[in-house]
Amino acid sequence: MIETVSSDSPNLPDSQGYFGQFGGNHYPPEVKPALDELANTYRAVRQSRDFQRTLDTVRKGLQGRPTPVHYLENTSRRIGGAQIYVKREDLNHTGAHKINHCVGFALLAREMGKRKLIAETGAGQHGVALAAAAAYFGLECEIHMGAIDIEKQSSNVGRMRLLGAHVVSATAGQSTLKEASDSAFNAYVEQRDHALYAIGSAIGPHPFPMIVRDFQSVVGREARGQFLSLTGGCLPDHVVACVAGGSNALGIYAGFLDDSDVALHAVEPLGKSDEPGQHAATLSFGRPGVLHGARSIILQQDGAPAKVSSVASGLVYPGVGPEIAMLHDTGRLSVSAIPDEEVIDVFFQVTRSEGIIPALESVHALAYGIRLASSEPASKRILVNLSGRGDKDVDHVIANYGAGCRLTT
Ligand SMILES: Cc1ncc(COP(=O)(O)O)c(C=O)c1O
Known part of the structure; x- marks a missing residue:
């Protein structure tokens, strides 16, 4: 039984x-x-104690869970606005959520x-x-x-x-x-x-x-508890994640979906520009259609999935998952898009000031978190899902932008 x-x-x-x-x-x-x-x-195994026990053991030993929530003190101080925290999914074994x-x-x-x-x-x-x-x-x-x-x-x-x-x-x-x-x-x-x-x-x-x-919801469950204990019982005012299909976003949202005071933000790649084919900002520019076996919001051009572009390979997808499409449709999500140029600037800023090399995908969320922080008072708290580490991006960034200091602010 x-x-x-x-x-x-x-x-x-x-x-x-x-x-x-x-x-x-x-x-x-x-x-x-x-x-x-x-x-x-x-359906049968997700409720099985044996299955959950094995999953928990593997998550702890092989993966290194729980991953911490960490205050980005240097970045928050530099901006002088709201406090920015990150959920360190980059510390997972193999480098991402x-x-x-x-x-x-x-x-x-x-x-x-x-x-x-x-x-x-x-x-x-x-x-x-x-x-x-x-x-x-x-x-x-x-x-x-x-x-x-x-x-x-x-x-x-x-x-x-x-x-x-x-x-x-x-x-x-x-x-x-x-x-x-x-x-x-x-x-x-x-x-x-x-x-x-x-x-x-x-x-x-x-x-x-x-x-x-469901498997990603561990991120939000952990983050909620960690955030409460780190801040003496406060929830974040904003939760921010980058979105391609939506797995890291749904993971962190899972801890806060029922908290109507917590604003949920989806951040997409604006790539080189807002011209068709130059970005992959599906929620910003897409419309309903069917892709890879599901009805969702799809970026379309001439009746086919559109060409897409982003400096972050993991965001180069002309669709979003159906649950993300629904959260957008019901108004639970606010959506923004970050261009490649800003992604590269924030990549250098965070690397140099925090000692963390973030994945270019995650930098989209960090960049929007920084934008939000600069328009909010110091009493507000922003939680960004740092979905992965940027080791995979190091060669590409150095080859295209150099390893030298490129801080514009
Ligand atoms: C580090 C990282 N973050 C985010 C994503 C985007 O995927 P998803 O929207 O499913 O979280 C990827 C995809 O490869 C990734 O590698």
Whole structure:
């Protein structure tokens, strides 16, 4: 008999996988039995004490959880406005929040008797995290990555290979995250009898967005408790996260969704400009459509997913997950977009003044946190999800911007 614990999942999605008008299962019908099998196994095991106990043990030992909440004292003092705190997801083993759901998927694969994990990756963080989880649980691992990203994030490609993963280059279209997702989805459809798709974000057909959100909710649960004890019982006034598919954002929002006084912010990449093809700001410029098996908000051009651009490979995606689309639709989220130039400035500022090299994805959230702090009084508190570390970006930044001092303020 399965020993049960109470589930921390909110009521959504509904039984068809919808978050309001977004979500569902828009996948080829032949894949439905595999997705139903996944949903049923997940429903059974997520309430099992054994499953949760194993997950907690792996999170503590392999991953290094809990990650701390840390006050960015130097940056806050320099700005002279609101106080900025960060949730240090960059301190996770393998360098980002992605491993929170990778170990969950690896455990699920074991429960389902699957021998292989398949996924896409953009910046390579998800690929490395999944390769590590697969190695730990003795599973095969196949990672699909855009040819452009393979070149840009070569250190992560090396790490995936060292960890035993097979890296498949996606060469269609823009050769970035969307094409990697197309390629990984196709590989999963072909291999679904022995493989589990460990999707990289809270995207895709039901039940993937729900599963990723639930595994990532550990971030928000921890952050809430840590913030309360650090500030003597105060909640943040603002919670800020960068958004591509939405996994790190939903993770940290999970601790504060019901607190109507806590403003939730989604930060997108404005890339080189607001011209079509020059950014990946889906919530700012997109409209409803279907991408990768779910109805959501999609950046579109001539009836197809738009070309997208950002200095941060992990944000180069023309869609968002359905729960993020719903939170935007209901007005719970406010949305901003940060251009590449500002991202690079803030990358140098934070690295030099805080001794932390943040991932370029996370710098989008930090940059918006800094903007907010400068317009708010010192009594206000901002919590930013520092979703990953920037080791993977070091070569690219030095090659394109130099390692010298580039502080503009
Ligand atoms: C460090 C980091 N943060 C954020 C993201 C964006 O993904 P998501 O919106 O799923 O959190 C990525 C994606 O690769 C990433 O590597």
